[in-house]
Amino acid sequence: MEQTQLKEALEALKETGVRITPQRHAILEYLINSMSHPTADDIYKSLEGKFPNMSVATVYNNLRVFREVGLVKELTYGDSSSRFDFITTHHYHVICDSCGKIVDFHYPGLDEVEHLASHVTGFKVGNHRMEIYGTCPDCSTKETH
Amino acid sequence: MEQTQLKEALEALKETGVRITPQRHAILEYLINSMSHPTADDIYKSLEGKFPNMSVATVYNNLRVFREVGLVKELTYGDSSSRFDFITTHHYHVICDSCGKIVDFHYPGLDEVEHLASHVTGFKVGNHRMEIYGTCPDCSTKETH
DNA sequence: TTATTAAATTGTAATGTTTATAAATAGTGT
DNA sequence: ACACTATTTATAAACATTACAATTTAATAA
Incomplete structure (x- = not known):
């Protein structure tokens, strides 16, 4: 189930000419598997184990890329930080x-x-x-x- | 028209036990008259002439108060800063x-x-x-x- | 009007999120 | 494997918003 989504997402990136890096792979995987709506910092913290050297900027950059490609929706509520949601069906x-x-x-x-x-x-x-x-x-x- | 709205707004403040200061009066007036959806900074800059000593904190504090009283709606879109909208009819x-x-x-x-x-x-x-x-x-x- | 008291304002510093930048690194197509 | 660029990293900067302590002021009643 999630495998398909991930594959399709990676495919979509390739088609747009966006390179697939381990960091991007991991962020996408996290967004798809997490049934929550994480902030950039949530993602950063969650991937600290796998990528001890990853920069916060990378998370932000890639979330922007994913948004521009249409894979991810940015949710801005009243609170301080944006939340990010992998787009599946319309909900x-x-x-x-x-x-x-x-x-x-x-x-x-x-x-x-x-x-x-x-x-x-x-x-x-x-x-x-x-x-x-x-x-x-x-x-x-x-x-x- | 706007006079009524301002009066009602001031009345609502009084009923909630919120003091009516010149700054609050001016911010409310600005929100009601401006047909746009200003940011806190817009308001601050616009009232600089009348209140050269007013602090940005005052604008933020009062927008929060107005929101809590239900006079104002805070709009958080994608961009960096919130916008504020005086509540009239449902739209x-x-x-x-x-x-x-x-x-x-x-x-x-x-x-x-x-x-x-x-x-x-x-x-x-x-x-x-x-x-x-x-x-x-x-x-x-x-x-x- | 004046005194009283709690609330509001001010100025500034601090916080927290997001972006900009430049150098180092790593994907991709050949 | 090479070359070309995009990407990552690390850091600093920008920006909006909040916290705080000292000062001022609005509301109330005598």
């Missing part, structure tokens, strides 16, 4: 206001909204982002005891 | 990928999505955010000549 995120947990939420998409927006504003609409905020079950039970 | 933003222009876009809301998300994830859903990205008319014409 949204539900975020807990209390503990910050991020849960994936699949939804058909909001093409209708895009069309309306395009019509009203005259923009050539390309894409959109949406996040839903609330309290996760864990934090809900904690609050009401 | 979304359409953002130009090319020049960064932000246009308001009124839409009935996405209650249905919130309900579904709540049902699927078990979250107590409170609110959501959505932004639409594309190319504005100006940039579109520039590209195609």
Whole structure:
């Protein structure tokens, strides 16, 4: 499952003329396997064991490359640092206001909204982002005891 | 029109026990009158004339206060600094990928999505955010000549 | 009006994330 | 294996935002 995704991702890089380095391989692998939404620093720390000499700049550089190629989505919430998400299928995120947990939420998409927006504003609409905020079950039970 | 909004905002502050200082008055006024979505630094620079001694920290502190009271929404896009938006009616933003222009876009809301998300994830859903990205008319014409 | 008190402002330093830079290194196609 | 460039590394710099302590000020009541 993940193997396919990784292969496809590497293929996509090759096609764009982006070189495949061990660091890039490892970052991609981490993004695919981690079911969370890590920050650049999370990734840096997680790969410290395998790559003791890797620079933080490398992580940032490659996340930018992956974003430009369209492999990765950058999520900017209110908190200090960006989070990065390997793009699989179209899905949204539900975020807990209390503990910050991020849960994936699949939804058909909001093409209708895009069309309306395009019509009203005259923009050539390309894409959109949406996040839903609330309290996760864990934090809900904690609050009401 | 704006006078009413400002009065109501000041009233809301009073009710919450937040003191009304000249700086707060000016920042609120600026947010309401500016039809743009200024950064903290925009606000700071714009009020430099009236308040030569005002600290950047004051701007940040008060934007946080306004957000906590619910008068202002903080918008975190990809770029480096947050933007702040005085909350009037429920609307979304359409953002130009090319020049960064932000246009308001009124839409009935996405209650249905919130309900579904709540049902699927078990979250107590409170609110959501959505932004639409594309190319504005100006940039579109520039590209195609 | 004045005194009182807690809250807000100021100035500055500190923090933390992200980017820029230049030298060293390593992928890729031949 | 070679040559050509992209990439990595290490470090410094830039930038937005926050923390802090001292000073000032808004709100309240006498």
